[in-house]
Amino acid sequence: MALTDEQRRAARERFLADAEQVDPAGLEQAARRGEHKMAAFGERPPASLSEWWQELKLMLGLLNDYRKGDYRQVPWKVIAAITGAVIYFVSPLDVVPDFLPLAGYLDDALVIKLALDLARADLARYAHWKQRQPPSHE
Secondary structure, eight states: OOOOHHHHHHHHHHHHHHHHTOOHHHHHHHHHHHHHHHHHHTTOOOGGGGGGHHHHHHHHHHHHHHHHTSOOOSOHHHHHHHHHHHHHHHOSSSSSOTTSTTTTTHHHHHHHHHHHHHHHHHHHHHHHHHHTSOOOOO
C-alpha cells in the first residue's frame, strides 16, 4: 500500500504548518509525547517506521537535550522541523489515521523522512556529540 499524491501533499503541508508554529512549549510537549509514544512501541515499531526508528530516537534525544539546554549547536529551523515531525507522529488524527492496518503510519514515515532530510547533517553532529558524553544516571 502507498500514499496517494493527495495524501503526500496533505501530510507535507501539515508537517510544514506544524513546524512553522513551534515554540518552546510545543517543543516540550512534543518531546514528552514523542517519548511516551515510542515507549509504547518498545523495540517493535510499525513496519512503515522501522527504517527510520533509530533516527526518530535520535531526533527525540536532540529535542530533549535542546530543551534542557545541554545541546544548542543546532539552528532553530532544524529544531522546529524535528518538533513538527514529532507533533505529526504523536497525533492520532493525521492524514492517514494511525489505527488503520498497514497504512496507518505511512504518512508518519513520510513526515519523518522529510524532517530527516532537513536535519541529517545536524543530527550527525549531535550523534557525534552524544557519543562523547559520559553516561547519564537519570
